[in-house]
Amino acid sequence: MQALLSKISPAPLLLLLLLIAMPWLAQASGMEYYIGVLTRMLIFAMLASSLNFLLGYGGMVSFGHAVFFGIGAYVTAIAVFHGLTNAWLVWLLAAAASALAGLIIGAIALRTRAVYFIMITMALAQLFYYFFVGLRYYGGDDGLQMAQRPGIGFGLDIRGDNGFYWLVLSWLTATLLLLALLLRSRFGLALNAIRQNERRAEAVGYPSLRYKLAAFVMAAIIAGLAGSLIGMHNLFVSPKLLHWSQSGMLLVMVALGGVGYFYGGVLGAAVFLALEEVLSSHVEYWQIYVGVVLLAVVMLAPRGISSLLRMGKSSQSLEQGESHGA
Amino acid sequence: MGNLIFEQVLNSLQFGIMLFLIASGLTLIFGVMNFINLAHGSFFMIGAYLAAWIAGLSGSFWLGLLGALPLTALLGFLLEWLVLRRLYQKDHMVQVLATFALILICNDAVRMIWGPQPLPLNMPSAFSGPVLLFGLPYSSFRLLVMALGIVVALALYFLINRTRMGMWVRAGANNLEMVGAMGINIRLLFRLVFSLGLMLAALAGIMLGPMVAVQAGMGDDVLILAFVVVVIGGIGSVPGAAVGALVVGVVDTLGRGLLPTLLSLFLSADAAASVGPAIGSMMIYLVMIAVLFWRPSGLFPARS
Numbered sequence: 298m299q300a301l302l303s304k305i306s307p308a309p310l311l312l313l314l315l316l317i318a319m320p321w322l323a324q325a326s327g328m329e330y331y332i333g334v335l336t337r338m339l340i341f342a343m344l345a346s347s348l349n350f351l352l353g354y355g356g357m358v359s360f361g362h363a364v365f366f367g368i369g370a371y372v373t374a375i376a377v378f379h380g381l382t383n384a385w386l387v388w389l390l391a392a393a394a395s396a397l398a399g400l401i402i403g404a405i406a407l408r409t410r411a412v413y414f415i416m417i418t419m420a421l422a423q424l425f426y427y428f429f430v431g432l433r434y435y436g437g438d439d440g441l442q443m444a445q446r447p448g449i450g451f452g453l454d455i456r457g458d459n460g461f462y463w464l465v466l467s468w469l470t471a472t473l474l475l476l477a478l479l480l481r482s483r484f485g486l487a488l489n490a491i492r493q494n495e496r497r498a499e500a501v502g503y504p505s506l507r508y509k510l511a512a513f514v515m516a517a518i519i520a521g522l523a524g525s526l527i528g529m530h531n532l533f534v535s536p537k538l539l540h541w542s543q544s545g546m547l548l549v550m551v552a553l554g555g556v557g558y559f560y561g562g563v564l565g566a567a568v569f570l571a572l573e574e575v576l577s578s579h580v581e582y583w584q585i586y587v588g589v590v591l592l593a594v595v596m597l598a599p600r601g602i603s604s605l606l607r608m609g610k611s612s613q614s615l616e617q618g619e620s621h622g623a
Numbered sequence: 624m625g626n627l628i629f630e631q632v633l634n635s636l637q638f639g640i641m642l643f644l645i646a647s648g649l650t651l652i653f654g655v656m657n658f659i660n661l662a663h664g665s666f667f668m669i670g671a672y673l674a675a676w677i678a679g680l681s682g683s684f685w686l687g688l689l690g691a692l693p694l695t696a697l698l699g700f701l702l703e704w705l706v707l708r709r710l711y712q713k714d715h716m717v718q719v720l721a722t723f724a725l726i727l728i729c730n731d732a733v734r735m736i737w738g739p740q741p742l743p744l745n746m747p748s749a750f751s752g753p754v755l756l757f758g759l760p761y762s763s764f765r766l767l768v769m770a771l772g773i774v775v776a777l778a779l780y781f782l783i784n785r786t787r788m789g790m791w792v793r794a795g796a797n798n799l800e801m802v803g804a805m806g807i808n809i810r811l812l813f814r815l816v817f818s819l820g821l822m823l824a825a826l827a828g829i830m831l832g833p834m835v836a837v838q839a840g841m842g843d844d845v846l847i848l849a850f851v852v853v854v855i856g857g858i859g860s861v862p863g864a865a866v867g868a869l870v871v872g873v874v875d876t877l878g879r880g881l882l883p884t885l886l887s888l889f890l891s892a893d894a895a896a897s898v899g900p901a902i903g904s905m906m907i908y909l910v911m912i913a914v915l916f917w918r919p920s921g922l923f924p925a926r927s
Contacts (some may be wrong), residue, residue, distance in 0.1 A: 358716045405912055408919050412659050412715055412858060416850045417915065423847055424908035431901020541847060545661075545723045552720045582735055588727030595721045596709065 639872020654859020
């Protein structure tokens with residue numbers, strides 16, 4: 298931990314301090330509205346970071362990652378629907394449900410590779426999408442409202458916008474610390490080795506399937522917790538959260554930010570949602586512009602914004618000359 | 624009940640045949656170019672839009688059909704030349720992202736050009752009524768769609784198995800480098816396969832247009848179904864796509880159409896009506912999981 302802390306450069310810490318101070322700054326400048334926008338950004342930063350972990354470090358191009366986001370959100374809304382008011386219990390349930398889903402989807406999808414993996418994660422996510430559409434008791438197609446946000450105790454209030462914002466910021470920080478530790482651990486190094494050359498890693502004695510499945514489940518849990526937070530933020534969940542186009546948008550975020558850069562997911566989510574916020578308030582059809590920006594990034598800077606900003610090393614830069622493919 | 628089953632079985636076959644038109648192009652493009660094209664569904668949509676537009680101007684469905692096909696092929700040709708040919712050498716993730724961007728662009732572009740409301744596309748008047756089939760009434764337009772689909776499928780079979788281009792395509796799906804080394808112009812082959820695949824998708828969009836709403840995003844869910852077909856059949860295999868399309872068409876249509884009725888035998892009518900369609904929609908994915916469990920590279924893997 299000590300070694301890890303000493304490796305953190307001052308920029309992210311300064312940014313963290315700024316983010317902590319944000320609610321007061323917003324209040325002072327009369328821009329309280331943007332705390333909600335920022336909260337959304339932080340939740341998606343957490344979600345995109347989990348996909349970046351899967352994609353950039355685990356080498357698994359999952360086109361169904363939103364499924365765990367949706368499951369976490371739904372478990373939260375359903376738990377609240379049945380009168381659960383303890384957020385910690387809700388998160389435990391959300392993490393357990395997304396871990397289970399991750400285990401099932403991962404076990405099926407990891408039997409395949411490359412293009413098959415992309416398409417199967419997409420199709421399995423659609424399976425869950427239709428499952429939630431069919432849950433008529435919990436709103437089906439129309440989604441489910443939440444009467445109230447569960448509490449976290451300790452005398453802390455997360456019902457208000459600012460309190461919830463700080464809660465989400467803590468979750469994101471915790472996630473990033475965990476991911477940083479994980480990537481430096483034996484497990485993270487093995488995962489990296491498997492991505493770069495699976496056959497070689499197998500030969501050295503790493504059971505690659507088990508490692509990849511474990512990474513898949515971890516990413517699923519983080520995504521599920523982010524889903525729980527988006528449910529609590531919106532006080533509403535609907536099957537749209539896990540539609541395949543949502544999974545596509547997540548991939549877009551990670552690609553925009555920079556696959557395999559530690560802050561790629563965070564940066565991508567922030568840029569994407571800022572783009573959406575600005576465009577959707579100025580033009581009617583904003584997705585076409587997102588499409589054009591994405592196409593430009595993919596064609597001109599395929600390593601994302603992080604590579605343009607030269608933000609540290611990407612996991613991908615370690616494998617120059619290695620063969621590509623999922 | 625008998626009438627319902629009869630109609631649903633024919634509908635499922637008709638849907639399966641249309642799915643084959645979409646999936647065969649997708650699987651050929653995968654197989655030959657190793658290129659994952661998410662924008663395939665967008666050409667399903669663009670074909671339908673162009674046909675509805677021309678049919679609206681001229682008052683004739685047939686003019687719409689005949690006009691939309693070459694226009695779609697032209698658009699596909701331009702797109703291939705401007706964007707896609709730069710992606711063949713990139714990894715799948717980049718292909719997915721770039722073609723996902725194209726979906727976003729296409730969906731909003733049709734909304735900007737033709738407005739957010741669905742466009743009307745009417746069946747040709749000669750085929751708007753029912754015909755009697757084995758003494759039971761059935762939509763003549765759906766029969767026409769089936770017949771056309773079968774003719775195109777046979778033509779495709781002939782093209783792939785009996786012509787020189789088909790030989791290149793089969794060889795290309797097997798070992799592209801070797802095909803290039805034998806002196807075949809791979810760029811030209813790519814462009815031909817690509818235009819052909821997009822025209823097939825557009826044809827399916829035009830023929831399904833009068834039965835579903837011609838609107839932005841109509842290709843998105845079809846794309847996923849086509850993926851399921853390709854995965855079940857085996858990437859790159861046209862016969863696999865045919866089998867997969869029929870399986871998906873039948874399971875999907877019968878699942879949605881008959882399951883609520885079947886379930887109402889066991890459950891209350893209300894529960895059956897609410898659960899039935901959802902389970903019906905989930906059926907094809909369960910079938911896909913089952914197939915992959917035993918055959919991880921599909922029923923007819925094209926590459927060994």
